[in-house]
Amino acid sequence: MQTEHLRQLDRQLVWHPFTAMSAWEDEDFPVIAAAEGFHLIDTDGRRYLDGHSSLWCNVHGHRVPAIDAAIRDQLDRVAHSTLLGLANLPSIELAGQLVQRAPAGLTKVFFADCGAAGVEVALKMAWQYHRQKASPESRDLFVCLSHAYHGDTVGTVSVGGIDEFHSLFGGLLFPTLRIPTPATPGLSLDDCLRHTEEILTANADRIAGVIVEPLVQAAAGILVHPPGYLRGLRQLTERLGLLLIADEIAVGFGRLGTLFACEQEDVHPDILILSKGLTGGYLPLAATLTTEEIYEAFLGDPWAGRTFYHGHTYTGNPLACAAALASLKLLEENEVLLNARKIERVLAEELTADGSAAWMRHVGAIRRRGTMAGIDLALDPAQLTPFPPQRRAGHAVMLACRERGVILRNIGDTVVLYPAPAMPVGLVRELCQTVREALAELRPDA
Ligand SMILES: Cc1ncc(COP(=O)(O)O)c(C=O)c1O
Known part of the structure; x- marks a missing residue:
């Protein structure tokens, strides 16, 4: 109830950056109230893995004592x-x-x-x-x-x-x-x-x-x-x-x-x-x-x-x-640079293109470097045919990840993974697993 009230206020008052506001008004977006380590926590107490480092800036996690x-x-x-x-x-x-x-x-x-x-x-x-x-x-x-x-x-x-x-x-x-x-x-x-x-x-x-x-x-x-x-x-x-x-x-x-x-x-x-x-x-x-x-x-x-x-x-x-x-x-x-290099290897293992896997059905390309990865979605990956814009395929994957407790952000039809350089590799694997599940669920039509 409190969350719905906050959402109403947000819809009334807050203009969000890089956001199609008419579609936002129909969305049940989380209202973040707290954080712990590499997780964000909403007003209903739901925890989300911060898979995009709170827009690419978080390094050590949240509420770091030092x-x-x-x-x-x-x-x-x-x-x-x-x-x-x-x-x-x-x-x-x-x-x-x-x-x-x-x-x-x-x-x-x-x-x-x-x-x-x-x-x-x-x-x-x-x-x-x-x-x-x-x-x-x-x-x-x-x-x-x-x-x-x-x-x-x-x-x-x-x-x-x-x-x-x-x-x-x-x-x-x-x-x-x-x-x-x-x-x-x-x-x-x-x-x-x-x-x-x-x-x-x-x-x-x-x-x-x-x-x-x-x-x-x-x-x-x-x-x-x-x-x-x-x-x-x-x-x-x-x-x-x-x-x-x-x-x-x-x-x-x-x-x-x-x-x-x-x-x-x-x-x-x-x-x-x-x-x-x-x-x-x-x-x-x-x-x-x-x-x-x-x-x-x-x-x-x-x-x-x-x-x-x-x-x-x-x-x-x-x-x-x-x-x-x-x-x-x-x-x-904390030897964060060393951890970032481990993350690079984990992303390579977890996101290796495997043509027969269900999660690859609409993946046109995967690009990786360091702790960053971009996954291009395509209606027909063989021909690199894009999804029609009204399908909002990247947005759909982002929402499916959020449903599963992972926050990340798509750039159009590219799904971007951007874990914090200090994120433990176990959580990075969890992040990739969730993204693969969300990708496997993507259908040509909404
Ligand atoms: C390479 C690069 N330069 C500049 C900026 C702008 O930074 P800010 O959003 O803090 O203005 C960004 C933000 O994503 C960026 O990626």
């Missing part, structure tokens, strides 16, 4: 104070810890309060940097990958490339140059890099920066890049004197078995953006890291117009920074 204690301890000191004109203890310490762990050369940390804001910082920083270098050039173009996703603000949508989310806003966006994703079916790594080289070379003196999601394009449906792409792109950008901006918001903090994805190809970007898992998935925070060279272009007399006029009210929030410090400590103490 992170809870760190936030409470900080709460006893100060919850918020600005970085405009003041410093605070946790943000200084966190900046130090990030610089120590990040790819070499990234020595300055600019804090923001969500992933998209962190990307906006990177874009504006790169833009202004070029205008303040000793020999200013009119670098007015950002380069981004096809099917890119970097957030939902106007700047980040400009460097995005997911038609369903972004095409409506075309007239509102700044122009960009597109390079092919190396995950394009039928495109070899060599051809992809060759084509990219042509585009970059032809426009080199206009390019303000090249932005990439390293190794995996998550929001595009877990598009996995072939090994060597990131390094190849770094070599190209280095040779042409272009800034490389690595958006590790979805892939950082253990997702792929290393603290940062760039490490896996020994890549040192000029700008690195972190968020989501930065606080262990507890509080909103982003960090944009950059080099001395970029930073120095912003130095000069205060009246010389070189200041970076960008900031957010909650930039460097002490509670969020305290959570991030506790999370970093736990990543090491």
